[in-house]
Amino acid sequence: MDIFTTIQEGRAQFSPSEQRIADILLGDFEFAVNASIIELAERAEVSPPTVTRFCRNVGCQSFSDFKVNLAKTAFIGVRYLNPEAKSTEPKDVAEDVITKAQNALFMMHRALDPALLDKVADRISRAEMVYTFGSGGNSSMIATEMQNRLFRLGSRVTASNDHNMQLMLTAAARTNDVIVGSSFSGRNQDLARCFTLARENGITTIALTQSDSPVARAAELVVGIDLPEGANIFRPTSTRFAFLAVVDVIASLVAYRNRKLSTVTLRHIKQQLVEHRDGDDRQILGD
């Protein structure tokens, strides 16, 4: 667990003095990592010993250990405190996009449930056929990526972005098949319908979506991805990075489960690419 989360979640059980310290840490992070214990104590209107005790309370050995921990986490985790980029200059826009993407990955990681992923990977690795569904641009990308990751591991898989097609595919699916559906909003009613139908037929359904949404409620296994979106309508959603990373994690776990099949399949693909391209076998699988 990172220290930032520890402070956020533990805030309620701190003493009044410690809460004042916590508020400064959460509110003015830049100050906190650069301040000495005395400066921090003064600003929180407490004594230095109280700060030391606070550091011990949140699991650090000393104040400097605490500061290092804070700085480590913060590079990523804190940026959502500075909501928008400073300008529309390329430099600032780039920084904003990258920071938000890193932050989305960070937050997603924090909320991820490894046991669930294990289960998801298990079902996919044992599926006779995998269907990946997603529409609307963002989820289309995720569905396609899921196919792109899985076919090279030897899975039988097809992606679809088309609601009608998804419904037909679902109706045609059989017991040992698996449907993986993505919905950023969780409001894709057509996808929810597919999930409902599939479950009636005893087919495994896996959703990558917002927790506690219609799509989530319709699926059997739900990988919840709940991230705050920035207010800037001109910026693409950084949540895509989190979804993409989840796809990667799941695909990696499937690869390890079907290690032999994956290895053989990957080798076959690589062989064809090297022969057809330029013989450089260090290049990636698939341009």
Next chain:
Amino acid sequence: MDIFTTIQEGRAQFSPSEQRIADILLGDFEFAVNASIIELAERAEVSPPTVTRFCRNVGCQSFSDFKVNLAKTAFIGVRYLNPEAKSTEPKDVAEDVITKAQNALFMMHRALDPALLDKVADRISRAEMVYTFGSGGNSSMIATEMQNRLFRLGSRVTASNDHNMQLMLTAAARTNDVIVGSSFSGRNQDLARCFTLARENGITTIALTQSDSPVARAAELVVGIDLPEGANIFRPTSTRFAFLAVVDVIASLVAYRNRKLSTVTLRHIKQQLVEHRDGDDRQILGD
């Protein structure tokens, strides 16, 4: 510039003692952020003042300032020193995927040229028609995403993953059109051919690819994305995250340049989605 890079690149001009310090920092980062100045000095076989002077040299105010800076950077930038995940457990795999993705974003950001992006965005924003090309799975995603980002800003744009089609589209393109092509390996000869043809016809060509590759050489404007790939064949390439972020940056810059058109177009899209979906206008544009 981050401190890690400063040390890496400045290493040659350090004095012998300072080089010893630098080597410890680069080699055993965990030790470095947790050590006191005395411990670090002992290990480098120098005196504490030398360490302080070193910190000043690399642009920090004091040793503690230096440690904070190091810790900030390191959470991201150092992971490529620990090449692979510890195990195939979901927890470790997830951490590995996320860290590598964050790292890819970090490294890409470091190498990004804002002036070039400005130029790229300018050309795209003024294009009468934009063609986005990419094949082979990864670049297909990038080409599709580029379309997906641009159309909602009012750009006229089409994506193609099909080599034959790309060639035909290129041949049919006119002077004020722009072709954006993605190639992770830089070895996509068909894409290079399109670029060459387009340049002969005076059409702007923009490549997202490895610097100094056949594709890069064929294009007019090259956004170079050069990242080391991990050795683990079971893991999807983390470079995708970097490419995707570049798409986002470019799209954002285009949005700001065509602010009026973007706003109107986005509003029209949102209106349709809200009416057709569930009236919740806080959800993202496109699921």
Next chain:
DNA sequence: GGCCCTCGTGCAAATTATTTTCGTCGATGA
């Protein structure tokens, strides 16, 4: 060749920061 300057370095002292100790205060409950 010798002289002087510069740079890198360590030592020791001075300064500064952090931690520990100990005692007070106020709340709680018998």
Next chain:
DNA sequence: TCATCGACGAAAATAATTTGCACGAGGGCC
């Protein structure tokens, strides 16, 4: 009302960091 407990700060003790100074090696100039 008084004992007890936890939170807290003052001051002392300790530890870490920085500064000032001096020494020695290497290089250029006379």
